[in-house]
Amino acid sequence: MERFKVKLQLNGEAVELDVNPSETLLETLRDRLELTGAKDGCGLGACGSCTVLLNGLPTRSCIVLTAELDGSEVSTIESLADGTKPAPVQESFMEKGAVQCGFCTPGMILTAKGLLDRNSRPTKEEIIRSISSNLCRCTGYKKIVEAVEAASSTETPKT
Amino acid sequence: MIDYDYKKPESLEEVFSLLKEYGPKATLIAGGTDVMVNIRNTKKAPEVLISLRGLKDLRYIKKNKGYHIGALTTHRMLELSELVKTELSALYDGASRIGSVQVRNVATIGGNICNAAPSADTAGPLLVLDAQVVLEGPKGRRNVPIAEFFTGTYKTVRKQGEVLVEFQIPAEMGHFGSAYWKHSRRKAMNLPILGIAVSLKLDDETITDARIGLTVAAPTPVRAYKAEEFLKGKQLTGDVLKEAGKIAASPECCSPRDSIRGEAWYRREIIEVYVARMAMLAAEKIKNR
Numbered sequence: 001m002e003r004f005k006v007k008l009q010l011n012g013e014a015v016e017l018d019v020n021p022s023e024t025l026l027e028t029l030r031d032r033l034e035l036t037g038a039k040d041g042c043g044l045g046a047c048g049s050c051t052v053l054l055n056g057l058p059t060r061s062c063i064v065l066t067a068e069l070d071g072s073e074v075s076t077i078e079s080l081a082d083g084t085k086p087a088p089v090q091e092s093f094m095e096k097g098a099v100q101c102g103f104c105t106p107g108m109i110l111t112a113k114g115l116l117d118r119n120s121r122p123t124k125e126e127i128i129r130s131i132s133s134n135l136c137r138c139t140g141y142k143k144i145v146e147a148v149e150a151a152s153s154t155e156t157p158k159t
Numbered sequence: 160m161i162d163y164d165y166k167k168p169e170s171l172e173e174v175f176s177l178l179k180e181y182g183p184k185a186t187l188i189a190g191g192t193d194v195m196v197n198i199r200n201t202k203k204a205p206e207v208l209i210s211l212r213g214l215k216d217l218r219y220i221k222k223n224k225g226y227h228i229g230a231l232t233t234h235r236m237l238e239l240s241e242l243v244k245t246e247l248s249a250l251y252d253g254a255s256r257i258g259s260v261q262v263r264n265v266a267t268i269g270g271n272i273c274n275a276a277p278s279a280d281t282a283g284p285l286l287v288l289d290a291q292v293v294l295e296g297p298k299g300r301r302n303v304p305i306a307e308f309f310t311g312t313y314k315t316v317r318k319q320g321e322v323l324v325e326f327q328i329p330a331e332m333g334h335f336g337s338a339y340w341k342h343s344r345r346k347a348m349n350l351p352i353l354g355i356a357v358s359l360k361l362d363d364e365t366i367t368d369a370r371i372g373l374t375v376a377a378p379t380p381v382r383a384y385k386a387e388e389f390l391k392g393k394q395l396t397g398d399v400l401k402e403a404g405k406i407a408a409s410p411e412c413c414s415p416r417d418s419i420r421g422e423a424w425y426r427r428e429i430i431e432v433y434v435a436r437m438a439m440l441a442a443e444k445i446k447n448r
Contacts, residue, residue: 002164021165022204024195044196046348048261058261063195067165068212111261132347133259 004067011035011079017066025061025069026050029076037077037106041135048134051107052076058107058114058133077106080113089113089151098147100138107134112148120153127152163204169213171322175297178320181207187322189231190265192258193274217269217324222246226328230269234281238263247328248444249284249337249356256280256341259348269323272308275315275379276350282309282380283356284339286372288332293325294318302327309379335360335368336444338437342429344420351375352421353429357437359390361445366390371403371434376413376426383412386434395442400435407434 006017010033019028029035029052038061041049045063052061053075080087086094089112099105108131115122115130122130127148128141136144168174178185186205188194189212198204211217217231220240226247228237237243237254244251257263257271257280271281272292282305290305294317305326308315317323337358341351354374360367369390371383386407393399406412408430415426 004165020162021208022161022163043199045192045262046196048259048348051261057264059264060261063191063199064265065165065191065195065208068167068210129347130260133261135348 006066006070008069009073011075019066021065021067023066025052025064025066028066029061035076035078039103039106041103048111049104049107051110051134053110053114056114056117058111077110080109089116092147092150096143096147096150098143104134104136108136108144112151116152122152124149161198161204164207165210166207167210167213171214171295174209174211174322175320177209183319185209187211189267189270190233192262192266193270225330228268228326230323230325231267234263234266234268235260237268246333247288247337249287249339249358250281252339253280253284268326273315273317273323275309275313277312277378277380278350278354278375279380280341280351280354283354283372283374284337285326286380286382287337287356287358287370288328289370291327292323293327294321295324296321306382312378332358336441338440338444340433340437342433350420353426355430355433355437357434357441359438359441361395361442364395366393366395371407373407373413373430376415376430381413383407385411400438403438404431404434
């Protein structure tokens with residue numbers, strides 16, 4: 001079976017990989033590169049806990065083949081904080097208590113970041129529509145929506 | 160780990176030669192939101208995946224003597240298109256309700272139709288917009304009306320060596336008003352219990368033409384021809400639409416089944432109610448132009 005050479009810009013660094021054609025991006029990240037921030041939830045593209053930013057767009061890494069991605073830019077949750085200083089959107093998730101068990105959180109935050117990068121002042125409706133990509137089974141979505149609202153530039157969180 | 164080979168052709172000609180080489184061992188993959196899920200779900204993989212992602216010129220929405228939509232157009236592109244929203248509104252309704260934004264960013268309309276699930280959210284809209292499916296093979300193109308495209312659950316008339324390349328919608332559909340309702344328990348990441356699409360043409364308050372498309376109401380997406388015939392020439396009134404809903408929900412037009420998402424009797428009631436509501440919405444679209 002042919003193997004694939006794939007060059008990625010991963011979290012700001014150039015990475016060269018040699019992958020099996022059936023390897024998913026999630027497998028590459030977790031098993032090969034030990035970036036375990038993206039979670040393996042349903043494995044079927046339904047829950048969104050494996051979300052990463054692929055060329056800036058929130059994408060389910062469990063149903064994308066790494067072989068497809070030569071030349072792409074991938075950002076995982078590990079790239080958000082500046083050293084030990086959390087990004088504003090991470091800050092507001094903490095401030096608003098938008099985290100319970102935390103399993104959905106990396107995906108939620110990257111989905112939120114993907115939205116805020118393109119639309120710094122989303123309406124509540126747009127936020128809800130956007131995070132409908134991701135499931136949270138702990139509580140509900142109220143605090144998550146509040147956190148994304150707080151992170152938008154209409155109400156920049158204190159840092 | 161499930162193993163399979165992967166090919167990324169850059170042109171249709173390359174796709175055709177790969178399809179010829181691998182025959183039934185090959186599966187075409189576009190956005191991957193059905194194919195990848197099926198592979199992971201059933202733990203059975205094709206021997207070769209042929210990716211269509213390299214065919215970049217199959218992503219477009221054009222109006223030129225009718226409407227042309229490239230097979231690799233994503234649902235997100237359809238959702239964000241003003242042209243689709245105002246002139247082909249049922250398709251906007253369907254495309255904007257598939258999965259979630261993340262899914263819509265990659266999932267393609269060609270994939271939605273080729274997968275041929277009875278619940279495909281763009282199937283009802285394409286049925287009431289009289290879409291033609293354009294299939295291309297090594298020997299050239301052929302057009303198939305969408306109403307004849309589905310032959311069974313997950314089955315279509317597409318031959319093994321062919322690729323769905325485009326959807327064509329006649330220019331006159333721009334004069335129709337249309338609407339689609341996805342009846343589901345959640346607003347995102349869900350399959351419909353039922354899908355109801357209606358398109359209408361009005362002359363003042365008289366319905367001069369109508370189409371009704373139903374999904375999850377039979378083994379394939381279906382038109383409710385008897386109910387359409389009933390509507391033609393009638394006045395746009397609540398009673399008329401209610402009667403059309405009754406006909407659409409009858410065994411003459413559909414054969415819904417009991418499933419985990421809903422029972423047949425419930426599906427028939429929803430058809431009856433929502434055919435009338437979607438017809439009203441379709442009429443409003445015309446009046447608001």
